[in-house]
Amino acid sequence: MAITKLLEHPDPLTYEPKTEIGRKAKKNAQWLYYNGGRYWNGYKNAVPKYSLAVLFSSFLMGEIAAATIFHQMAAKCTEPVFQEGFRKVGRDEGRHMAICMALMERDYPKMDLSDKQLITKQIRAGFLFLSGVLFEPPEDFWDIPADFVPAQREIEAVARNAGFYIPEYEAKKDNWCNAMLNLKGVLDKYGIPFPAIPEVGITGEEVRDVDMQDIIPVF
Ligand SMILES: [Fe+2]
Numbered sequence: 001m002a003i004t005k006l007l008e009h010p011d012p013l014t015y016e017p018k019t020e021i022g023r024k025a026k027k028n029a030q031w032l033y034y035n036g037g038r039y040w041n042g043y044k045n046a047v048p049k050y051s052l053a054v055l056f057s058s059f060l061m062g063e064i065a066a067a068t069i070f071h072q073m074a075a076k077c078t079e080p081v082f083q084e085g086f087r088k089v090g091r092d093e094g095r096h097m098a099i100c101m102a103l104m105e106r107d108y109p110k111m112d113l114s115d116k117q118l119i120t121k122q123i124r125a126g127f128l129f130l131s132g133v134l135f136e137p138p139e140d141f142w143d144i145p146a147d148f149v150p151a152q153r154e155i156e157a158v159a160r161n162a163g164f165y166i167p168e169y170e171a172k173k174d175n176w177c178n179a180m181l182n183l184k185g186v187l188d189k190y191g192i193p194f195p196a197i198p199e200v201g202i203t204g205e206e207v208r209d210v211d212m213q214d215i216i217p218v219f
Pocket of ligand 1: 066092093096
């Protein structure tokens with residue numbers, strides 16, 4: 001509703017921008033949309049292949065990250081409508097998190113060992129995928145042009161100054177690191193090795209062969 005009201009157009013992908021920053025924003029939105037489409041196909045192939053236990057470890061990661069970032073956005077947003085909106089989305093994400101944890105508590109104690117390696121790999125893949133939205137997209141995994149990240153930083157600064165809070169690079173990195181450590185705390189309980197995530201300073205098991213075909217992207 002806010003986008004439609006401000007742009008007088010319902011869809012950011014077909015909107016014709018009137019400013020330079022608007023053109024950059026539209027181009028980046030199109031790149032995100034394109035990459036999201038690639039992973040959606042991967043997701044559809046992956047879902048029937050894996051057990052619920054494996055799927056929910058990937059989902060949990062997305063929910064933890066989303067809950068953290070929306071709470072952070074709500075705390076520093078200066079537009080009351082968005083502040084309230086982010087607070088409620090954050091609460092909703094917290095509920096999704098609880099659903100995943102309940103399923104994991106039910107299924108993990110009886111999980112067979114071969115699934116544990118798969119979960120470690122999925123967590124690494126989920127980190128790479130979600131970084132595109134919650135941190136900065138790693139270029140070897142995301143199909144984006146070289147000007148994507150600089151444009152994104154510029155666009156986010158404009159939004160931040162307008163009162164629509166988006167964490168800066170260091171805050172995003174801390175947020176992402178904390179979300180990963182929360183997830184690690186859950187997986188440690190079940191003896192599932194955590195992958196190394198050097199991007200945010202987490203050591204762990206080296207995961208090299210992240211194959212697009214096998215990953216379960218989380219949204
Ligand atoms: Fe969610």
